[in-house]
Amino acid sequence: MAVSTSIRPSRAAALFGLIYRPEVRRAVYQVVLLAALAFVAVWVVNNVAENLRRQNIASGFDFLGRTSGFDVSQSLIEYSNVSTYGRAFWVGLLNTLLVAALGIVAATVIGFVVGIARLSSNWLIARLATAYVEIVRNLPLLLQLFFWYFAVLKGLPSPRQSYALPGGAYFNVRGLYLPAPVPQPGFEAVAIAFAVGLLLAVALWWWARRRQALTGQRFPVLWTSLLAVVGLPLAAFLVAGNPIGLEYPELKGFNFQGGIAVLPELMALLLGLSIYTASFIAEIVRAGILGVPKGQTEAAQALGLSKGLTLRLVVIPQAARIIIPPLTSQYLNLTKNSSLAVAIGYPDFVSVFTGTVLNQTGQAVEVILITMGVFLTLSLVTSLFMNWFNRRMALVER
């Protein structure tokens, strides 16, 4: 007894000491939390499966391989009502990506212009920009979408009274019909010339940078690379003898057939999303520019830099550091807001997949899970890219 008591305390103390070590405690907490989470996850999955079975509701992801039986008004890939639900998933996803990508570009351009206009010394321009921002960002987006959609529809003529635009394009209430380019034999040469021009431009840019670093001499990179990227394919195009045919839209029966149709739903959605998001981006841009101390501009002017160079080399790089993180949130918002499309009949992902597919199959749990997965992936990819971009732009402290 006496022997054991003399040993025990030291062991117990060692064990006790272990508990007091922060890294051990941290690990234990993590393991416990993880186990609890895993338990909850397993319980939810089992519970859902059990209840779906009890209610005789089909479950599983087999439905993705079944024939969909419905049509979609706009599809970037081959799709018809004999395609599968899985294919409908891609149709919807691509439509969402299309509107998100176009919307992000448009919103950024409008946002930068308006943001800079708000800082203009011209009274009228500055006030107009302020009015734009204050009106647009304070109205609900759904309302604006309806406004644009029905404004677009109301203002346009029926197919028979279409506006004929130069170059064989037509504009009416059913959409904007553009001639579609059809590559003819010999078009490969143009594509190759474009690729070569692109490579040449990159090489030129790299070489000019090196030369300036070594000798301080500058080279007109912009003009020469533009010549390479545009001039080369243009030359190839002329040499090959116009290897692009055009398919013109034609009025047949109710509608125009052939060519590229830009649906009014897409136009309204793009207008609504980019104008709305641009009002937020404008404020971000203004904040970014105002965030650069005035001393920086003054110092640049003191060094003799021109106004344009001051903006390009001093103000914008510093403003960008302030602008990029909140800009990322706006891009994510725009992508997620595109799911309002269903209200105005644009076949986006939520409309096609979370709408029609969910309804035809009745498999709410699976469809919503996939939908959440898709939006999560889209958002994460966007923020990963923007984070990378931000790191590149960030001030490197020495």
Next chain:
Amino acid sequence: MTHLARGALLAAAVLVAMPSAASAQQKTLDAVKQRGQLVCGVHTGLAGFGAADDKGVWAGLDVDYCKATAAAVLGDANKIRYVPTTPKERFTALQSRELDLLARSTTWTASRDSSMGFSFAGVNYYDGQGFMVKKSANIKSAKELAGATVCVQTGTTTELNLADFFRTNNLQYKPVVFEKVDEAVRAYATDRCDAYTTDASGLYSVRLQLAKPDDHIVLPDIISKEPLGPLVRQDDFQWFTIVKWVHFALLNAEELGVTQANVDQMLGSANPEIKRLLGKEGEFGKGLGLDNDWAYRIVKQVGNYGEVFERNVGAGSRLKIDRGLNRLWTKGGLQYAPPIR
């Protein structure tokens, strides 16, 4: 985003609501009685079938089925909470136990009756899908719609029938799919679409809401079978039987000539069939888990099927739809109810 959020919320409701259902498996009948209120899923607004007026009072053929069920189960046709649902939301709402009953001109189909876990209690309106076009388009038949743009509401059998019809007839078309009927109709009215398609009953209702109803015609072609009816979840047989017999009681009352006006005199009728219907003979209500006055209350508070039809969509309404297939079997229609005995 709101639509996504709503969908997610419903899915979450499926996840969360189910455990309680699994552990207790409370009967819908008991739940309704305990609550003292029937939660009934209805249309967001389709005149004649389910629509609220400017005072928020609901009326329509489907709404009367909610009322008849409430009258039978709770004794009061007004103890109802109406939940307006879009076609897209309706099934998830019923699956997740948000509703006791869905009476929302829903088409009875194989998948809804099987893999989606529902049971249809009967057909309260035999319908078929049709097209509405502008008179100025000069079209006489749906087969002339080659190349047309068609406005349609999402989440309906309509969307699939439309695809089938054009595929069978080898015609091209473009669908424009909306979530709400209002936007679909507005797009049709602004000439975005050449035609608007839904069940024929809905077309008549929508036509009346247009600025100039006479500028639009409903084409004679019926391209599908649309048996519309009230539905419940598959996992509660007792509740399913009750809703089914509410429908049969409405039909039997009409067949026996029992109306809202004469039901009190009919209590003294010598006809054994009427006696059984109104609970003067036999224990038929008890068998359903209700009391024997159940059908009396339905007729007293709501009327019989014929009255419900005429009041909401027939001659007594603005829609003036011919009863057609919805006549009783004795008058050359399809409406037929098993006897109460």
